[in-house]
Amino acid sequence: MTALDPRPRVLVLDVNETLSDLSHLRRLVEEAGLPWTIVDLWFAQVLRDGFALAAVGEEAGFADIAAHCLRQLAPDLDDELVDTFVRAFAQLPLHRDVAPGLRALARQGVPVVTLSNGSASVAETLLERDGLRDTVGQVLSVEGAGGWKPAAAAYQVALDACGLDDPADAAMVAVHPWDLHGAEHAGLRTVWVNRRGSTYPTYFAAPDLTVRSFEHLASELT
Amino acid sequence: MTALDPRPRVLVLDVNETLSDLSHLRRLVEEAGLPWTIVDLWFAQVLRDGFALAAVGEEAGFADIAAHCLRQLAPDLDDELVDTFVRAFAQLPLHRDVAPGLRALARQGVPVVTLSNGSASVAETLLERDGLRDTVGQVLSVEGAGGWKPAAAAYQVALDACGLDDPADAAMVAVHPWDLHGAEHAGLRTVWVNRRGSTYPTYFAAPDLTVRSFEHLASELT
Numbered sequence: 009m010t011a012l013d014p015r016p017r018v019l020v021l022d023v024n025e026t027l028s029d030l031s032h033l034r035r036l037v038e039e040a041g042l043p044w045t046i047v048d049l050w051f052a053q054v055l056r057d058g059f060a061l062a063a064v065g066e067e068a069g070f071a072d073i074a075a076h077c078l079r080q081l082a083p084d085l086d087d088e089l090v091d092t093f094v095r096a097f098a099q100l101p102l103h104r105d106v107a108p109g110l111r112a113l114a115r116q117g118v119p120v121v122t123l124s125n126g127s128a129s130v131a132e133t134l135l136e137r138d139g140l141r142d143t144v145g146q147v148l149s150v151e152g153a154g155g156w157k158p159a160a161a162a163y164q165v166a167l168d169a170c171g172l173d174d175p176a177d178a179a180m181v182a183v184h185p186w187d188l189h190g191a192e193h194a195g196l197r198t199v200w201v202n203r204r205g206s207t208y209p210t211y212f213a214a215p216d217l218t219v220r221s222f223e224h225l226a227s228e229l230t
Numbered sequence: 231m232t233a234l235d236p237r238p239r240v241l242v243l244d245v246n247e248t249l250s251d252l253s254h255l256r257r258l259v260e261e262a263g264l265p266w267t268i269v270d271l272w273f274a275q276v277l278r279d280g281f282a283l284a285a286v287g288e289e290a291g292f293a294d295i296a297a298h299c300l301r302q303l304a305p306d307l308d309d310e311l312v313d314t315f316v317r318a319f320a321q322l323p324l325h326r327d328v329a330p331g332l333r334a335l336a337r338q339g340v341p342v343v344t345l346s347n348g349s350a351s352v353a354e355t356l357l358e359r360d361g362l363r364d365t366v367g368q369v370l371s372v373e374g375a376g377g378w379k380p381a382a383a384a385y386q387v388a389l390d391a392c393g394l395d396d397p398a399d400a401a402m403v404a405v406h407p408w409d410l411h412g413a414e415h416a417g418l419r420t421v422w423v424n425r426r427g428s429t430y431p432t433y434f435a436a437p438d439l440t441v442r443s444f445e446h447l448a449s450e451l452t
Contacts, residue, residue, distance in 0.1 A: 043267065045265065045267045045271070048271055049267070049270055049271045049274060052271060052274035052275050052278050053274050055278045055282075056274050056277045056278045056281060056408070057407075057408060057431065057433070057434075059278060059281035059282050059284070059285050060277075060281050060380045060408035060411060060412065060434075061411070061433065061434075062281070062285040063281050063284040063285045063377065063378075063380050063381045063412065064380055064381065064382065064411070064412055064415040066415075068433035069433075072432070072433055073431075073433060076429075076431045076432070076433070079429065080428060080429065155285065156285075158282045158285050158286055159285045159286065160286065186278070186279060186282035189282065189283070189286070190282065190285065190286055193286040193288075206302060207298075207301070207302065209279065209295075209298045210294070210298070211279070211283065211290035211291075211294055211295060211298070212279075212282075212283075
């Protein structure tokens with residue numbers, strides 16, 4: 009008996025940082041002569057601007073926002089390197105628990121889709137490179153929904169794609185509390201992947217289940 | 231003739247970074263043995279989480295979000311120092327153009343209010359310390375509006391407080407493009423204070439007027 013009983017009909021997985029390891033970008037950035045600390049700031053600013061648009065019911069492309077924020081942070085960076093770093097989101101290694109976790113979920117017959125604020129092609133590339141594409145049903149993006157996660161419209165993309173009338177039939181799985189807060193607001197159940205032993209913010213709705221890894225999640229659903 | 235003809239009935243000023251100089255916080259943070267780069271990341275994360283709540287029509291206190299994000303970034307920081315840094319937002323120096331600009335606007339009879347995602351007391355403290363409180367009519371906060379700027383409800387606080395039925399009678403003045411985007415969405419006119427010669431993001435609505443400083447703004451309104 010876990011907090012996810014009855015078992016969700018679909019797990020909806022976030023992509024950037026939840027599947028992929030952003031820390032790899034730090035090395036690339038350092039090799040270009042920039043301070044590695046820029047990566048966390050860059051990603052926070054991209055989300056800040058994407059969420060600002062979501063707060064007024066609008067959206068822009070992840071790559072466009074990422075390119076602008078990086079140019080502001082590193083004005084001397086040439087266009088080619090900006091492009092390289094933006095495209096690097098699709099080249100990141102997956103966290104080590106992701107492959108065994110996704111394979112275990114597939115063996116257990118738990119349907120899984122991904123839902124990213126970035127483009128679907130980034131998630132496709134990440135999964136295909138590690139031979140994991142067949143462990144995931146649909147690879148979805150919020151593009152065109154009218155607002156990034158955590159706006160309710162973004163989660164509706166996954167509910168519609170999976171043909172779910174009751175949002176509680178889906179569980180959002182993410183490392184980011186803001187994503188789970190939005191999912192909870194949209195009626196989904198929520199799973200926090202807390203790899204680092206972080207503290208959950210009290211101003212966001214607490215997750216239904218907290219796991220240390222995707223392997224842990226799979227074991228909770230056996 | 232400027233882009234702000236006819237002259238707005240009220241200028242609505244953002245507070246953090248628009249009036250106050252966040253770079254002073256870097257020195258305080260360095261004195262506590264933390265990397266100064268943490269300050270920009272901290273502020274971006276606070277806005278990220280505040281905007282995430284705004285995207286679902288909710289809000290939390292600026293100080294609560296700021297305290298949580300700082301604790302995550304610097305887990306070893308004791309509660310007293312976390313408190314000190316959060317309260318430091320009210321102790322920052324104003325940018326050098328702010329005092330002469332606000333005095334010039336007051337001489338010219340341009341009504342001015344402030345509107346912050348933080349508490350009104352922070353803005354009160356900033357203005358009073360520099361003897362500028364009498365240059366500003368009302369010191370307003372979005373607290374209780376149901377969402378931080380850039381959510382439309384936040385700007386309504388200023389419109390209501392100033393008794394304006396037509397939002398175009400007000401002009402939002404800020405350094406942050408996301409703030410001006412929200413203001414434009416709510417029907418206000420917009421002024422971008424661009425002290426650093428930055429590039430405006432193409433995914434946000436372009437400002438009606440761009441100035442280098444508050445002194446420049448005052449000269450545009452003579």
